[in-house]
Amino acid sequence: MPVSAPRPCSFPTCNALVRDGSGRCDKHPRAAWVKVKPVARITGRRLQAMRAALFRRDPLCVECRRQGRAVPATQRDHVIPLAEGGLDDESNEQGLCEACHDAKSTLEAQRGRRRTSGGR
Structure with missing residues (x-):
């Protein structure tokens, strides 16, 4: 049984239906989030x-x-x-x-x- 109702992929111009609730189809996965160390500012x-x-x-x-x-x-x-x-x-x-x-x-x-x- 699907987790959520099928929805279009959230990638612009892609109309593929996504059934797993992730919001993106297999062709348009989200990039992995990487924490960037901020530059120390002078204050x-x-x-x-x-x-x-x-x-x-x-x-x-x-x-x-x-x-x-x-x-x-x-x-x-x-x-x-x-x-x-x-x-x-x-x-x-x-x-x-x-x-x-x-x-x-x-x-x-x-x-x-x-x-x-x-x-x-």
């Missing part, structure tokens, strides 16, 4: 000192300056995101304005979703 007073030093050293948004604009930097950003192997130190930081930081963060989030979903 507290050390982080605040690093932010202040960055903005003293380079007070303008790096991306706006490339486009010929002079906009103050308000966000400490990692050039290579920590999730993609970047370091949390001075060699991997830049100052961005809020608009440029939001745009860069959106692109990074999209890349992260593609990475975890297997490129779908």
